Amino acid sequence: HFALFPGNPRWPEGTEELTYAFNPGNDLSDTVKGVFAAAFARWAEVTSLTFRETASYFSADIRIGFFSGDHGDGEPFDGSLGTLAHAFSPTNGRFHLDADEDWVVSGDVTQSALSTAVDLESVAVHEIGHLLGLGHSSLEEAVMFPTISSRRKKVVLAHDDIEGIQFLY
Ligand code: TQI
Ligand code: ZN
Ligand code: ZN
Numbered sequence: 001h002f003a004l005f006p007g008n009p010r011w012p013e014g015t016e017e018l019t020y021a022f023n024p025g026n027d028l029s030d031t032v033k034g035v036f037a038a039a040f041a042r043w044a045e046v047t048s049l050t051f052r053e054t055a056s057y058f059s060a061d062i063r064i065g066f067f068s069g070d071h072g073d074g075e076p077f078d079g080s081l082g083t084l085a086h087a088f089s090p091t092n093g094r095f096h097l098d099a100d101e102d103w104v105v106s107g108d109v110t111q112s113a114l115s116t117a118v119d120l121e122s123v124a125v126h127e128i129g130h131l132l133g134l135g136h137s138s139l140e141e142a143v144m145f146p147t148i149s150s151r152r153k154k155v156v157l158a159h160d161d162i163e164g165i166q167f168l169y
Pocket of ligand 1: 083084086087088122127135145147148149
């Protein structure tokens with residue numbers, strides 16, 4: 001079953017649109033940005049929330065960046081596998097990904113030659129769930145379940161994920 005964070009934090013009542021921006025230091029391709037847009041769209045489809053990219057990293061509601069190792073927030077990344085990404089509960093908006101993962105951005109992660117390949121959209125859908133206020137689900141099929149194998153793709157919201165987000169929004 002789905003879980004929320006202690007105190008059930010959410011984006012404020014009346015929030016219609018959340019803006020997101022990419023760390024200007026990363027200079028991401030349109031393909032990578034498209035993966036995040038697709039991940040946001042999965043949550044937009046089942047709520048009344050919309051998500052819009054903005055160029056202004058510092059004023060965006062959600063700030064997305066790839067970082068290596070210690071990146072100044074007390075939660076260092078650890079190289080390949082282990083921690084893949086972290087995001088925080090509402091209304092923090094920080095969404096960091098480990099730059100040292102073998103991210104699969106397009107193409108089929110299940111066919112990757114790298115045993116360490118990680119599907120970017122799968123992780124993005126999960127982390128956006130945290131950004132919106134979902135904790136971890138006890139149901140294996142949920143996107144919000146706390147483990148995923150490398151070379152797995154899990155991007156379709158389960159009923160449990162949808163129930164959780166519709167409880168909040
Ligand atoms: N990162 C953890 C996660 O997102 C960080 C974390 C641990 C966390 N406990 C938390 C974040 C509680 C918010 C609330 O769960 S991770 C997966 C999964 C990770 C794990 O790198 O371990 C995904 C990131 F679920 F698949 F294992 C993305 Cl999809
Ligand atoms: Zn961080
Ligand atoms: Zn998680």
